[in-house]
Amino acid sequence: MSWLVTGGAGYIGSHVVRCLDEAGLAPVIVDSMSSGIRSFAPAHVPFYEASVLDREELVRIMDAHSITGVIHLAGYKYAGESVKFPLLTFEQNVTGTARLLEAMQQAGVNNMVFSSSAAVYGTPSVALVTEQTATEPESPYGQSKLIGEWLIRDQGIAAGLKHTSLRYFNVVGSGSEELYDASPHNLFPLVFAALNSGATPKIFGTDYDTTDGTCVRDYVHVADLALAHVEAAKKLEAGQELEPVYNLGSGDGVSVREIMDAVARVTGNQFQPLLEPRRPGDPARIVADGQLAARDLGWAMRHSLGQMVDSAYRASQALTPAKEA
The missing domain is CATH 3.40.50.720 (NAD(P)-binding Rossmann-like Domain)
Known part of the structure; x- marks a missing residue:
């Protein structure tokens, strides 16, 4: 089979x-x-x-x-x-x-x-x-x-x-260091690419109706x-x-600010993200209830935010010029 x-x-x-x-x-x-x-x-x-x-x-x-x-x-x-x-x-x-x-x-x-x-x-x-x-x-x-x-x-x-x-x-994250997210549009690879090039990651919108004012995902x-x-x-x-x-889904979202703080902690790069105005169409919060999947598919959040960031960062190190050539 x-x-x-x-x-x-x-x-x-x-x-x-x-x-x-x-x-x-x-x-x-x-x-x-x-x-x-x-x-x-x-x-x-x-x-x-x-x-x-x-x-x-x-x-x-x-x-x-x-x-x-x-x-x-x-x-x-x-x-x-x-x-x-x-x-x-x-x-x-x-x-x-x-x-x-x-x-x-x-x-x-x-x-x-x-x-x-x-x-x-x-x-x-x-x-x-x-x-x-x-x-x-x-x-x-x-x-x-x-x-x-x-x-x-x-x-x-x-x-x-x-x-x-x-x-x-x-x-996000990686289950093996040789498997990385190479998308040019996803948050984690964008943040790592910015840091690796000496640029500063950006947060778009800090006045949302959330705990710290940034979008929750x-x-x-x-x-x-x-x-x-x-x-x-x-x-x-x-x-x-x-x-x-x-x-x-996790049932409990993470804000963009929390992501940035976790990236700074894991990478040791104590950057301060640039704060930009909101982008049109970005909702304040999107979080899913995963209880049905937990009941039928054994779905569970087995990794902390720190583990997600750490595994993604380690895998991202494969994205060197030699790998891309």
Whole structure:
């Protein structure tokens, strides 16, 4: 029995692959390498450079490895950039998911864990987001993830697909020092890049209705996230019913100021962040309730903020000019 991981050479996908491998679920990687990093893929794990848009290639891979389920992480994941490139976003995230579902049906693969996003909620009006909170995405990225959920649910009705979608928020940290977040848009790599170049990280907005006036976000460790994916895969393969969606959140957010203080403490760089005006559209607080996932998927916050920052910082040291060349 094997599980196909789309986007398995990415930051989150590579952690999921390693957890699957440790659990004995025999991962197989498909990655287009548009943002994946080949060295993230373990040498002994079957690897295919292919797009989820290539239905026939997906069918061939599934048949060759007797795939029993798919963890679908591949996609265009930049919410801000999706506003500039909506057609690319929908092609990769909506058409790509549809092609993958077609391939799964053709190959007789009946289990799916989908990587969704907190972006489906937009700017929630509640302090703590639950799975029942209204979905009002504000970017093509968030819209594409919600449509992906709809496609998967409809395929469940039409073809009996067993599935669940995991909505997660700000994923940080590293479960292994050689696996780092290389995104040019995420907070942690941006802060580390600024410090490494001699620049000063910035805080946008200090007058929000929060404890210290800065935005509060929900940060979760990537290794904890990977474990939840694997637990969902195991439950589906065992024939257990899961909820259609789960939030993977902390239930208690962390402010941007607290992040900066933790980075200064962990790195030993006692910087004072530059204070800038608010950016349009930044909500004061987005935090999710993860109780449902804790009940069904063993979801837990196993890492402190300090551990999240420390592991991310250690992994970021791999981002040297030699590595990027």
